Amino acid sequence: MTTNTIDVVSYCRVSSTGQGESGLGLEAQREYIARAAQQNGWNIVGEFVDVVSGKLAIEDRPEGAKALALCKQTKAKLVVAKLDRLSRSVHHIARLLDEAMDFKVATMPQADKFQLHLFAALAEQERTFIANRTKEALAALQKRADEGDVQSVEKIARRTAALELGRNDANRAKGNVAIQERAKLWLKSVRPHITECLHDNGSTLQQVADCLNGKGITTSRGGKWSSMQVKRVMENLALTFPSKQAAL
Known part of the structure; x- marks a missing residue:
């Protein structure tokens, strides 16, 4: 029989309306918290769910503010499934710890304040690395698109459409068709x-590029043609030189 039962307030967060409506990620968070509560003798006195970005501090989120208020009212501890559900900012995590705001993380229930601060810092550093790698990958994709690679143009357009329309299946399908x-x-x-x-x-790729530029025909992004752009577009169109193979 557990003698050191503590009261906790369950807090879950998803990042989009689609996730909130479908329960994507939400049920998994609830399961993590429920399992940790059972194993550690936690008594869940309330549950709150936000559909917001992790960039917002928890006190600035509608349900997050209510969860904190209930914690103060009942002297309970806040519990989240994973640390990034509380915040993606090490600054926010550190401030909560500095303000003696006790919280628990279901996936590491025994972690102390120092460990939580360390995990938050490492997670933020990893997100920075991922963001930098993403920027580099997008820059390379843009370069190929500028060179006339239609598939790269499509990928960029698809990414833009997803951001503008949202990431649900219906909008992705519409974006892909467009x-x-x-x-x-x-x-x-x-x-x-x-x-x-x-x-x-037009016996070389560069001559074809010069011809197109001379006619005022632009690339898919409105720029000047290069031999590489001509090569990629000809491949997409299955066009070949009338006689011998062209050379760069």
Whole structure:
């Protein structure tokens, strides 16, 4: 029989309305908390769920503020499934710890204040690394798109559409259709110009690029053509030189 039962307030957070409505991630959080409560003798006196970004401090979230208020009222400890559900900012975590705000993390129930601070710092550092790698990957993707790679253009457009429309399945499907149609229309529009350039002294990729630039035909992003851009678009259009293989 447990003799040191403590009262806790369960707090869960998901980042989007879609996640909140579908329960994606929410049930897993509840399960983590329920299991930890059973194993550690915690008595759950309330539950609060926010659908907000982790960038907001918990006291600035509608349900987070209520959870903190209940903790103060009942002398209970706040409990979250994982540390990033409380906050993605090491500054927010540190401030809560400095203000003697006791909280528990279901996935590491025995962690003390020093360990929680350390885990928060490591998590923030990892997010910084991921953000930097993402920026580098997007820059490389943009470079390929600027060189005329249609697949890269589609990927960028798909990412933009997802941000503008939201990430539910219906909107992703609409965005994909729009992107594919846009790419097809652009390829269709540029095909006759490349074909004409191929038959007008276009014996190298650079000559075709010069021909297109001379006609005022721009790339998919409105820029000047290079030999690499011509190569990639010709591959997408399955176009070849009339006679011998072109060279860069």
